[in-house]
Amino acid sequence: MTKDIRDVVCPFCGTLCDDLVVTVSDDGKKIINVENACTIGAEKILHSQASDRVTRPRKLLEDGSAVEITYAEAIEYTAQMLVNSKKPTMYGWSSTSCEAQSVGHEVAEEVGALVDNTAAVCHGPTLIALQNVGVPSCTLGEVKNRADRVIFWGCNPAHAHPRHMSRYSIFPRGYFTGKGHSNRKIIVVDPRSTDTAKMADVLLQIKQGYDYELLQALRTALRGEDITGDEVAGVPKKTIYDAVEVLKSGRFGVIFFGMGVTQSLGKDHNIDSAIGLTRDLNNYTKYSIVAMRGHYNVAGSGQVLGWQFGYPFSVDLSRGFARYNPGETGTVEVLLREEVDAVFVLGSDPGAHFPMACNKVIAKLPSVTIDPAISPTTEISKVHVPVAIVGVEVGGNCYRMDNVPIEARKIVDPPEGMLTDEEFLTAVLARVKELKAAQAAPVSTKASGSGKVKA
Ligand code: SF4
Structure with a gap:
């Protein structure tokens, strides 16, 4: 049964x-x-059912092999590492629940860490742009029920978000979109002929790195002004004017954009301009813009950091208050400058995504990675702590790419004795507070803490 x-x-x-x-x-x-x-x-x-799944923490030895340690030992190592470092970085947070993120940020505040999420290498420019100019946005439910013009700019949901198109953006029949795909015009902007591009009614095959120019050309054409030259960003002038007519003729449009535009030349200025195009299109009809966020709770990480410290990523707490200056306080930058002396990773895999120079620094430093599975990061970390999988073995709140909170459910129990992210972080927080109290105690008392007092 x-x-x-x-x-x-x-x-x-x-x-x-x-x-x-x-x-x-x-x-x-x-x-x-x-x-x-x-x-x-x-x-x-x-x-989660794999027979070779790692179920206990492991410590990496000098010869590259690993030995199993207890959760208590892993908690002690993590707390000691964080309390005794001058400026640790606590990175990731995008593949865990908001509840775990909240406890982790408390740990970061206690130890004066840099706390940062994966937006630092994906949609950080988006967050900067919406702080600059605001964002006219909507939910994916509105897209399903209303959108008849859908633009995918610098993203490939056919591979990165495989059910996005069938649940929300291209195929579903919604309240005002009863004919599904046949009612929608799909516009794709991409330098490559991706599987998403193959579904486009209008494909603007742009020269790599020229997103800003094409966005501004579309805005110029939308105002009815003349574009100088025969082409912009590799796209013929006539194609740009034709595309603008398609955009204007819809009843409700949405621009979905991905890392192809956030991480190409121009970065947050590209997104400023994409938001400007959305605003301009609202002079003709209704338009919204939505970032294609990657990890299932990267949006939640920005939300929780925002509630707790006022900034959505790259938050430096090392001076005792929150500082935010992406480009200076991002994890990649501080690693490249060798400005941190310990690395804590949870819910991300910088070993797979960061520049090699950063990973060489991580490999030299005291480090802990919390991850249900083995990854490139766990293999360069001094300690790897496997945890229950959020959404499978433990529930928790997560934010969808359109910033709608959805509660993930528990399906089965985790392997016996395995902690959740939140349980592990709660234990680390308690131990960090003990160690700090011991450090702060007067010398004449019998304090047992051995870490040094942080500046
Ligand atoms: S949320 Fe899961 S099922 Fe849905 S598109 Fe993403 S990976 Fe696929």
């Missing part, structure tokens, strides 16, 4: 699909099947 658990939330990408059906064994201990998820989402959930 088996039973089905419905409305399960997929903890993989920012689409945060909440319609999965997971079949578990009758005793509720084993996952047998996952329905409705794309391949990557299903694989993540089924991976």
Whole structure:
């Protein structure tokens, strides 16, 4: 006998699909099947059942081998490392729950860390732009029910967010979009002919790194002014004017944009301009703009950091108050300048995504990585702590790419004795407070702490 658990939330990408059906064994201990998820989402959930899964913390030895340690030892190592460092960085946070993020940020405040999430290397420019100029946005539900003009700029949801198009942006039949795909015009801006580009009604195949120029050309054409020259950013002038007519003729449009535009030349200025184009299009019809966020709770990390410190990423707490200056206080920059002396990673894989020079620095420093699975980062960290998988073995709040909060559900128990992110961080926070209290105690008392007092 088996039973089905419905409305399960997929903890993989920012689409945060909440319609999965997971079949578990009758005793509720084993996952047998996952329905409705794309391949990557299903694989993540089924991976919890892998027979070779690491279930206890490991310490890396000098010869490159690893030995198992207890959770208590891992908590002690982490607390000592953070308290005894002058300026640790606590990076990641995008693949865990808001509850765990909140406790982790408290630890960061206690130890005066730099706390940063994966926006530092993906949608950070988006966050800077919306602080600069605001953002006319909407939910994915509104896109499904209203959008008849959909622009994908510098993103490839066919691969990165596989169910985005079937649940929200291209295929679904909504309240005012009863004809589904046939009612929508799809416009793709990309230097490559991606699988998303193959579905486009209008493809603007842009020269790599010329997003700002094309955005400004579209705004110029929209104002009815003349574009000088025969082409802009590799796109013929006539194609630009034709594209503007398609954009203007819709009843509700949305611009989805990804790292192809946030991380190309111009960065936050590209997004300033994309938001400007959205604003200009609202002179003709209704338009919104939505960032294609990658990790399933990177949006939540920005939200929680915002509630706690007022800034969404790259927050430096080392001076006892929150400083935010992306480009100076980002984790990549401080690693390249060798400005931090300990590294804590949770819910991300900088070993796979950071420049090699940063990873060489991480490999030299005291470091702890919290991750349910083995990754390039766990293999260069001094300690790896496996934890229960959020959305599979523990619930928690997450924010979808459109900043709608969705509560991820627990499906099965984690392996026996395994801690959750939140439990591990709560224990580290308690131990950090003990160590700091011992350091602060007068010398004449019998204080047992051995760490030095932070400046
Ligand atoms: S599109 Fe994203 S959230 Fe939806 S099932 Fe696939 S990986 Fe999961």
